[in-house]
Amino acid sequence: MNEKIKLIIVDDEYLERNLLKNCIEWDKLDIEIVGEASNADEALKLIEQNRPDIIFTDINMPVMNGLKFSKMVKEKYPEIKIVVVTGFDDFQNAQKSIKMGISDFIVKPISDDEVYKSVLKLKEQIEKRRSDNEEYSALRRQFLENLPYIREKFYNELILGEFDEKKEYEHMMFLGINLRGNFYQVAAIECIQETAENEETRFLNTIQLLNKARSFFRGMIVFLDTMSRIIVINNDENTDLYEKCEGFMDKNMDADICIGVGTIKDKLNQISISYKEALEALNYKVAVGRNSVILHSNIRASGKKIYEDTESLTEELTFSIKSRLTDKAIAAADAILDSIDIKSEGAVKAIRIAVGNIAALCLKTLLESGKDIDFIYKENIRVNSEVMKISTMPEAREYVKALIKETIDISNSVNQHKISDMVQEVKKYIDEHYNDHNLSLTSVAGKMYLNPSYLSRTFKKEAGMSFIEYLTSVRMEKAMELLRKDEYRAFEVAELVGIPDANYFCSCFKKYYGVNVSDFKRADKKA
Known part of the structure; x- marks a missing residue:
């Protein structure tokens, strides 16, 4: 429902005021008479209290005449419509009042039809003004609602170098952006989301990190570029952006992020260069790893091919x-x-x-x-x-x-496992061929297709004894078995265990068991 138009009547004569009140049906015009005054002082108080849309005022009033009163009202409330009611003798003065911003004047004696036409004209003007104000307010609300997106579009044009510097200062003032001075530096924050389930999850993670960045980098410009990277523009020479980025990284170690920082520039139109440097630094994460803050000036130049012959x-x-x-x-x-x-x-x-x-x-x-x-x-x-x-x-x-x-x-x-199997096979061969006079490391290595040195080294490492020590132990243990049977003489046992030289056999036996062959046989008989 539209708000009614409010009207005040100012005249020092009661009958004139009453005549105006009753000359037309105000309600049918959606006009409400909110007050009446007999002089300018009373009227000014009513105006302060009610803020009317229309004032009907007489010119000839005590203390302050209608023209002076109208001038005071228009100076303080220029939107109020004022209709001056005057006698014929004041017609020329009334005409002069038009220059003061008076909306209309009516000559006494007043005519109902004249009042109706004047009020109807003013009503149309007020309603149009209200409509324009409402439309303007709606547009302004819409503008304010979209202001973050308009600013973000401007920021992206700024970092891409797509702007006219002279025009952009006006644009920035209009958008409420304060970028002045000769200190500009850009950082780019990338949220690495290779394990994100879907695009919605990636977007929500990015917005969450963006909100954290806006809270952390207070006083700086923070927004998303066209690739959903978080961009920070620092315009304060007393703030070290690199240190701030390291602080942000420390506070968000749970996030998989990387930050590139461009170099400091002294002109607004060089912000795009600092932005490109920040992206180049960001690409260097391939070298330094994730969760790193990379300063462009620290990047080494490289002239390598992508992949050299190796x-x-x-x-x-x-x-x-x-x-x-x-x-x-x-x-x-x-x-x-x-x-x-x-x-x-x-x-x-x-x-x-x-x-x-x-x-x-x-x-x-x-x-x-x-x-x-x-x-x-x-x-x-x-x-x-x-x-x-x-x-x-x-x-x-x-x-x-x-x-x-x-x-x-x-x-x-x-x-x-192969070595263990090989050593076990060598042991088995020795166990089966210990009586061969020609059995040796070289002959066994030949049988197994192995290098004698490798066999010697490997056998000792795996078995804990040398090849010859194992062979001797097998021959000596077999010799003891044969000697206990008391069927063979010492030289025969030596022959049977693969040692054709009986003296050498006896020497080996004594060295192995700590007793000579004859003493062992006597002791074994007594036992």
């Missing part, structure tokens, strides 16, 4: 893994990763390719070492999945380091 490094890595030289293998893998230009656009893909190749080499080594194919197949699926999650150089180095260590540990384990 054939010789791959050969060195292969040899080191097969030789189980962990440190050398890790160093070779690091050299391969070092050949990648981490500032290039395809750096992450190049890192994953390199890690994938190293992983394939490790699996091939395990397969060649004797690991079963089912194990290799399952490991291949697991490794491929893990490699696709790597997005920074530190992650790649840690993964490759762990993978090489695991590969060599598994190879050692497989090799250990």
Whole structure:
């Protein structure tokens, strides 16, 4: 329901006031007479209390005439419509009053029709003004509601360098943006969300971090760029943006984020340069890892290709893994990763390719070492999945380091089983051929297709005694069994256990058991 138009009548004569009150049906025009006054002082009090839309006033009044009164009202309340009621003799003065902003004048004696026409004209003007005010208020509300988005659009134009500096100062004033002076620096915050379930989750996580940033970086401009990165513009030379970013990182260690900081600029139109530097620094997260604050001025220039030829490094890595030289293998893998230009656009893909190749080499080594194919197949699926999650150089180095260590540990384990089996086979051969006079380390190595030095070293490490010590122990224990039967003489026993020289046999027996053959036989008979 529209608000009624309020009217006040000012005249020192009661009959004139009454005549105006009754000359037309005010209610039908949605006009309410909210008060009447006999002089200007009373009228001013009524105006203060009721704030009318229309005033009917006589010119000739005591103390203060109608023109002076009207002038005071228009100076304080310019929106109020004033109708001057005058006698014929004051017509020329009334005309002059039009210049003061008086809306209309009526000559006494008043005519109902004249009052009606005047009031109707003023009513239309007031209603139009109200309508315009309502429309303006609605537009202003709409503008204020959209102001954050309008500002954000402006900020994005600013960081992209899409603006005319002279015009933009006016634009900033209109939007209530205060960017002055000769100190501008930009930071870009990226929320890494590789494990986010869907786009909605990623968006909500970004908005949550944006709200935290706006609270933390108070006094600075904080908004989202077109790629949903959080952008911070610092215009205060007394604030160290890099330190502030480190503080923000410390307070949000639970979030997977990275921050790039551009260099300080002294002109508004250079904000776009600081922004580009912040993005370049942000891209360097591939090198330094996540949850880092990277200052553009600390980035080293690189002229490498995205992925250099690393054939010789791959050969060195292969040899080191097969030789189980962990440190050398890790160093070779690091050299391969070092050949990648981490500032290039395809750096992450190049890192994953390199890690994938190293992983394939490790699996091939395990397969060649004797690991079963089912194990290799399952490991291949697991490794491929893990490699696709790597997005920074530190992650790649840690993964490759762990993978090489695991590969060599598994190879050692497989090799250990092989060695154990080989030593057991050698022992079995000795147990079955101890009586062969020609049995030796060299002959057994030949039978097993092994290098004699390798067999000697490996046998002693695994069995805890040398090859000849084990062979001697087998021959001596067999010799004791034969001597206890009392069927053979010493030289015959020596022959049967593979020692054709009886004297040497007796020497070995005494050294092994601490007693000579004859004393052992006598003692054994008594027992």
